[in-house]
Amino acid sequence: MANEFLVARAFSPTNIALAKYWGKRDLNLNLPQNGSLSVTLDGLGSTTQVEFSSQTNEDHFFLNGVEQFAPSALKKVKTVLDILRSRKGISLRARVESQNNFPTGAGLASSASGLSALTLAASAALNLNLSKENLSEIARFGSGSACRSFLGGYVEWKKGEKPDGTDSVAKSVADEKHWPLSVMIIVINEKSKLYPSTDAMELTRETSPYFASWVEFAESQIPHIRKSIIERDFKSLAQLSEENCIKMHASAMAASPPFLYWAPQTLEVMKRVWSLRQKGYRLFFTIDAGPNVVIFSDDPQWDKIQLEFKDFDTIKSRIGEGAKIL
Numbered sequence: 435m436a437n438e439f440l441v442a443r444a445f446s447p448t449n450i451a452l453a454k455y456w457g458k459r460d461l462n463l464n465l466p467q468n469g470s471l472s473v474t475l476d477g478l479g480s481t482t483q484v485e486f487s488s489q490t491n492e493d494h495f496f497l498n499g500v501e502q503f504a505p506s507a508l509k510k511v512k513t514v515l516d517i518l519r520s521r522k523g524i525s526l527r528a529r530v531e532s533q534n535n536f537p538t539g540a541g542l543a544s545s546a547s548g549l550s551a552l553t554l555a556a557s558a559a560l561n562l563n564l565s566k567e568n569l570s571e572i573a574r575f576g577s578g579s580a581c582r583s584f585l586g587g588y589v590e591w592k593k594g595e596k597p598d599g600t601d602s603v604a605k606s607v608a609d610e611k612h613w614p615l616s617v618m619i620i621v622i623n624e625k626s627k628l629y630p631s632t633d634a635m636e637l638t639r640e641t642s643p644y645f646a647s648w649v650e651f652a653e654s655q656i657p658h659i660r661k662s663i664i665e666r667d668f669k670s671l672a673q674l675s676e677e678n679c680i681k682m683h684a685s686a687m688a689a690s691p692p693f694l695y696w697a698p699q700t701l702e703v704m705k706r707v708w709s710l711r712q713k714g715y716r717l718f719f720t721i722d723a724g725p726n727v728v729i730f731s732d733d734p735q736w737d738k739i740q741l742e743f744k745d746f747d748t749i750k751s752r753i754g755e756g757a758k759i760l
């Protein structure tokens with residue numbers, strides 16, 4: 435196989451969960467305890483190039499121009515590469531170069547965009563011709579949330595029932611044109627998060643007295659969140675998503691030892707969102723595993739709402755398309 439045919443590049447957007455994945459039922463297969471539902475963000479994500487080559491004996495991974503040696507980062511990349519190598523029946527090592535166009539590792543799902551872009555680029559480099567469902571299943575091994583980035587719009591990751599996880603894949607709820615919500619990320623801290631999601635989820639599962647009730651609640655909420663999206667019921671989606679977010683964080687806060695992703699400004703933004711909603715504006719928030727807050731709105735006065743947060747650094751986006759080969 436000639437080296438030059440084994441290169442490809444892909445862009446994958448990040449996604450933000452309105453119904454969170456928090457807790458694994460199988461650590462090795464990276465299977466979730468509960469289903470989750472996310473929106474794909476337009477233009478914010480990772481551009482990744484993968485080149486398989488006989489010139490190297492090891493996989494190399496560069497993130498934003500810097501070679502990564504941390505075992506946790508390399509493990510995720512190698513896991514995905516190994517699955518694809520075994521599908522193709524080759525053992526060539528790869529050089530992976532990935533660039534994020536938004537803060538990395540600060541609870542803005544950079545692992546979702548990174549691992550999905552890697553899966554798509556590597557499978558294209560190997561000419562594997564995989565379906566979105568196959569890609570979703572493979573990316574899930576690298577990072578759970580990555581399985582949702584292959585599709586645009588509103589995406590559900592089914593918890594799945596099978597022990598081998600083959601039914602734990604992402605499905606479209608509605609595409610990006612169905613309900614074009616405006617999105618604004620309030621960047622409170624750009625630095626990498628203090629508690630990596632896998633460790634934090636495991637600690638919550640093992641020690642939080644609220645974990646079992648979180649899982650039950652999260653599963654039971656999915657059909658309602660799906661319905662509010664299909665019916666474009668903003669009031670309902672706002673309430674359900676905020677409740678989901680706060681309950682996920684509450685389960686983590688009750689772990690032993692307890693931990694907290696929020697910063698004082700996180701609370702300031704949450705309260706500002708609630709106060710604007712009381713005044714009749716249509717907006718709600720969610721927060722992933724970090725201090726940053728993501729605001730969603732379908733309000734015709736979106737410009738005015740944005741001004742209310744002008745004292746913060748923000749990143750504007752909207753609902754977008756899924757991953758693509760470049």
Ligand code: PMV
Binds near residue numbers: 545
């Ligand atoms: O897929 P991971 O390991 O990056 O974990 C994602 C966890 C949350 O972002 C908090 C929730 C989610 O569903 O994306």
